[in-house]
Amino acid sequence: MPTYRDEGVVLRTHQLGEADRIVTLLTREHGKVRAVAKGVRRTSSRFGARLEPFMVADLQLAVGRSLDIVTQAVTLGAYAPVIVADYRAYTAAAAMVETADRLTDEDASRQQYLLLVGALRSLARSEHDPSLTLDSYLLRALSIAGWAPSFGDCAVTGEPGPHRAFVPQLGGMVSDQAAPPGALRIDAATLGLLTALLTGDWAAADASPSGVRTRASGAVAGYVQWHLERGLRSLEHVDRGAQ
Structure with missing residues (x-):
């Protein structure tokens, strides 16, 4: 039976049989690879804990x-125990791995x-607010996927630009002439945060006030869902949280 080695991050698991x-x-x-981990649910398993969601393994x-x-x-990368212990980080990580699962297949790029x-x-590592980390990840993951x-x-x-109308189905910010009736209007501060999250300007993102983060999260969610x-x-x- 041929074998191969690779690094992988666990997106999800489900039980198979008793062990x-x-x-x-x-x-x-x-x-993306689906594989069977035999016997990992036994207490004597050598690597069961290494194959939990959010773990990275060789x-x-x-x-x-x-x-x-x-x-x-x-x-x-033993990220699971730390992430699971922080509810905000856990919910953000769960959204990340679900997004990765939806966006990728066996031909997924190394960038993802x-x-x-x-x-x-x-x-x-709690480098940034979990909500900021999630929104930045979502924007970048969609960008790598071609959106x-x-x-x-x-x-x-x-x-x-700058423009003020945000229309996910049209690809982002659009001019007033191109905006359909009822299009979401985004203020300059929120647009600045969205740009910072996409480009990795963490100094600007970390300095953003809570209200701006909330509005940016709503725009990101709408873009992802579409x-x-x-x-x-x-x-x-x-x-x-309070963002």
Whole structure:
């Protein structure tokens, strides 16, 4: 049975039989992989705790007919225990891995893997407010997938911004002439935060006030829900806190 090695982050798991578990992984080189981890639900398992959601591991897998088999797992990023202990970080991480699961397949780019691992690491280290980390991840993940929002020029006409109408189905900010009736209007501060989250300007993002963060989160949620077509179940449960 041929084997291969790769790094992977655990997106989700579900039980198989009495002792096994099916693990869905986003890997560095092989895209999304579904594999069986045998015996990991036994208390004597050598690597059961290494294959929980949000964990990053160096894996050895054997190629199977329908599902590969995890034969070895060495922890690279033990993010799960820290994230799970913080409810706000946990709800943000749950939305991240659900998004990654929805956006990727076996041909997923390495960029998606690196982005998710970096976001989970940031959550575990409490580098930024969990809501900011989540919104930045969502915007960047969609951009890698080919749905980069326009926060400058009009997404329809290309007219230079800034603009005030935000229309997810049209690709982001649009001019007044291109905006449909009832389009969401975004103030300059919120637009500035959205741009900072997309470009990684953390000094500006961390300095943003709570009201601006709330408005930006609403715009990001609308953009994500539109492009993923079906709503993210976990996004409804994200604890935004006081932001």
